[in-house]
Amino acid sequence: MTRPFPLHAGIATVVARRALTPRMLRLTLAADAFGDPGIEQPGEIVTLGFAGPGEELVLPREGWRFPPGGPEQHWRNFTVRRSAPADATIDVDVFLHGPAGIAARWALNARPGDRVGHAGPRTHWEPVADAGWSLLAADETGLPALQAIVEQLPAGHRTIALVEVQDEAERAPVDSAADVDWHWCVRGDTAPGTSTVVIDTLRTLELPTTRGQCWGGGEALVMRDVRRHVAAHLPACAGAVQVLGYWKHRATPESVDYT
Template identity: 35%
Template sequence: MTGQAQEYDFFPAQVVRTRRLGPTMLRVTFGGEALHGFASGGRDQSFSLFLPHPGQEAPLLPHQEGEGWFRAWRAVPEQERAVMRSYTVRAQRSSPPEVEVDFALHGTDPADHAPAGPAARWAADAEPGARVVLLGPAVADNRSVGFRPPADADFVLLAADETALPAVGGILDWLPAGTRALVWIEVPDAADVQELTGAGEVDVTWLIREPGSPSGLLTALREAELPAGAPYAWLAGESGTVKELRRHLVRERGVDKRAVSFTGYWRRGASEDRLRAEAYGEPA
């Protein structure tokens, strides 16, 4: 399958193995010879993952090259076209070629209050050999890497919920030795806490969100004592929460807004299909 542009390409792959990381998170390892060309830039490298519907052997994608692939995909009936979701590369290996992705399994437990989305349902049932397609980077220096601290930053500040936990892990793996990083991560269950390591000098604070309660990230950040100097902040998670975090840093802490990278990984009350359609200027 040919690529969207030189910067990105489509990579057929299949599930190699899965591993449960906690009540909320599942790690899926994808493999396949095509992944030799998948050039992750590390850090918070994002890509699009195409999944089949139940009963399909492989995700259905139109044979469309270049920038028109999204409109061609949208033209396929919704119940037939591949399910498309955005994910972050948690890790990559070259021999054999593998890409690891962590899925948040919201809604897959019968005790959950909200139903699972199609990607969470797929991941919960994924078995070795299941076929997928990745639309990702063909060059390591690509637009889908958002974590880009300036050389003069005195320290790094990260704040995220569980949907951005894989990106936080990738960032900490990438940080150069000696880099100071203050990290706040909110998860829905204490058993979702992971051991995060790296070459940097990292201080991680885990927050456990009570069921039905609002995010505690803003309160935790407001109460935190930050070191002197100029930070580079990276914020990711629910869109509304991320905007509040950025507003706090810029307006209340006086952080240069150019030194704050913020991304809404999801928005309360909106599906990713709707967010994609809005981004491409199409009706939901």
């Protein structure tokens, strides 16, 4: 049976915060539902809800429905980086982007005891059984999912991981049994979402021509370029491509799809 979305929704409480890098903040959230979160794959997401100034947070009902006439809702997607059912907590890693939106601003100021809406989980990575290798691409928003995926790949599985970051201080490789080539693509002073470092690096790589799987999470236009490159140059990966826009830069045309 298909798992419903959301499987659970409610209010979570911040129990810890920790800076992972200068721009990546880990928040540990607690809620009864996280004792049995229903997570099946690495890189699954939780959708977090924030009340606007002077507003009450309204939780979704009957799936993803909100009462008519209520305040505007502000929900944003975040990867469940770690789930600890034994203490009913999850970790989310929030990229403190500028200009900050409601989620990044909330995270920057979040302290233990603060509350946030949660709804989830939802799958964003399905392992492909006959894939002999993996290509993974992300910016900071997709990095938590990429790390979670890399940690669970099988021993010796050839993996090429491209990650766009602002500078060297944001590099965050993780241990894995897989055979991972990390490519940290530094965009420097170029604004997030406007850099071509990921696609430029991808074009220089000699990739296997055998059946593999491709996953990506990052700015929608950048991920569209990755999808196009994969479609044009990696025909053996057809049907095994999950490269998704995780956010859209304001200059990215509306016509650019997230998937």
